[in-house]
Amino acid sequence: MKYTNSAPIYLQVVDSIKEKIITGVLAPGDRLPSGRDLALEYTINPNTAARVYQTLEQEQICYTKRGLGTFVTEDPERIRVLREEMAENLLDAFLTGISRLGISREEAIQMIIKKEG
Amino acid sequence: MMLESKEITKVFGKKTAVDKISLKLSPGFIYAMLGPNGSGKTTWMKMAAGLIKPTSGEMYYDGRPLDVASRKEIAYMSTEPYFYTWMTAGDVGKYYQDFFEDFSMEKYRSLLERMELTEDLKTKALSSGMMAKLKIAVTLARDARVIMLDEPLNGIDLLARDQIMKCIVEAVAPDRILLISSHLVEELETVADYAVFIKKSHLIEVRELEELRISEGISVADKYRQIYANMGGENE
Numbered sequence: 001m002k003y004t005n006s007a008p009i010y011l012q013v014v015d016s017i018k019e020k021i022i023t024g025v026l027a028p029g030d031r032l033p034s035g036r037d038l039a040l041e042y043t044i045n046p047n048t049a050a051r052v053y054q055t056l057e058q059e060q061i062c063y064t065k066r067g068l069g070t071f072v073t074e075d076p077e078r079i080r081v082l083r084e085e086m087a088e089n090l091l092d093a094f095l096t097g098i099s100r101l102g103i104s105r106e107e108a109i110q111m112i113i114k115k116e117g
Numbered sequence: 118m119m120l121e122s123k124e125i126t127k128v129f130g131k132k133t134a135v136d137k138i139s140l141k142l143s144p145g146f147i148y149a150m151l152g153p154n155g156s157g158k159t160t161w162m163k164m165a166a167g168l169i170k171p172t173s174g175e176m177y178y179d180g181r182p183l184d185v186a187s188r189k190e191i192a193y194m195s196t197e198p199y200f201y202t203w204m205t206a207g208d209v210g211k212y213y214q215d216f217f218e219d220f221s222m223e224k225y226r227s228l229l230e231r232m233e234l235t236e237d238l239k240t241k242a243l244s245s246g247m248m249a250k251l252k253i254a255v256t257l258a259r260d261a262r263v264i265m266l267d268e269p270l271n272g273i274d275l276l277a278r279d280q281i282m283k284c285i286v287e288a289v290a291p292d293r294i295l296l297i298s299s300h301l302v303e304e305l306e307t308v309a310d311y312a313v314f315i316k317k318s319h320l321i322e323v324r325e326l327e328e329l330r331i332s333e334g335i336s337v338a339d340k341y342r343q344i345y346a347n348m349g350g351e352n353e
Contacts (some may be wrong), residue, residue: 006335008331044307045289089166
């Protein structure tokens with residue numbers, strides 16, 4: 001994975017896993033790799049990998065069964081909300097960028113429609 | 118189980134290679150020792166490994182001055198080549214097994230496989246990338262409490278780097294200190310916990326990488342540029 005320079009590494013990996021959950025690459029109830037395997041998969045520090053799972057647990061996107069591992073939430077509502085949260089983040093970033101260019105929302109909406117057509 | 122230098126100094130003739138560096142390393146973490154070539158990283162590591170004596174100051178391991186017993190628990194991979202040319206990769210393993218109690222042949226074989234090397238390879242026929250991988254494999258096959266790798270990524274292509282980084286990640290353990298020196302800052306960006314910035318024989322600062330991103334919104338490479346920016350051209 002390619003990392004950006006400014007955001008913390010653990011958050012970038014958290015987002016990558018969230019995306020896999022939303023797109024169905026990871027299904028509800030799926031077991032996630034161990035901390036060590038996650039570290040290898042993303043070439044990150046094992047302490048960072050632990051932080052990734054802590055964050056995902058705090059946000060109730062994953063849960064840990066003692067001795068068994070970390071699993072994707074089976075709550076469809078949580079995944080639906082997650083999808084909205086991530087879409088909102090993308091939208092916020094887009095709107096910030098577009099307003100920096102001095103483009104109004106109306107103009108931006110027209111541009112999106114045109115782009116899609 | 119800490120490794121600590123207190124005001125350690127090394128003078129070679131007229132040049133002070135390490136100037137009063139006090140640095141404490143804790144187990145469970147990967148430290149990236151950063152700085153241009155010639156800033157004192159290798160000299161500090163060699164003192165930590167007990168290979169050269171400090172001019173003043175002292176190195177401590179587990180709270181006691183470094184001695185023969187503590188040296189057994191410290192593995193150091195130097196930048197210089199150190200295998201006899203007649204050796205095969207398998208011979209290198211046997212050689213290490215004779216030297217170090219904590220060397221595991223089984224671990225060595227699995228690391229060789231991971232690095233896509235075979236035991237029958239002659240060391241004199243190895244490319245620089247293969248040699249680098251062999252050195253890492255034989256060093257990480259030791260169950261040492263302190264592992265120091267001096268410039269493990271020098272002159273290595275991208276794919277070999279990925280293999281090496283993964284082996285380094287696998288070597289992390291709660292009771293082990295890993296210290297990696299490099300002037301290739303970006304390579305250690307995702308893997309290190311802490312960056313130790315060395316400039317002109319001095320310790321500038323020790324920073325936690327994620328904390329740097331959270332509090333200042335910058336990467337370790339950005340920080341590196343800030344610290345060494347005015348040294349352009351002076352070092353390679």
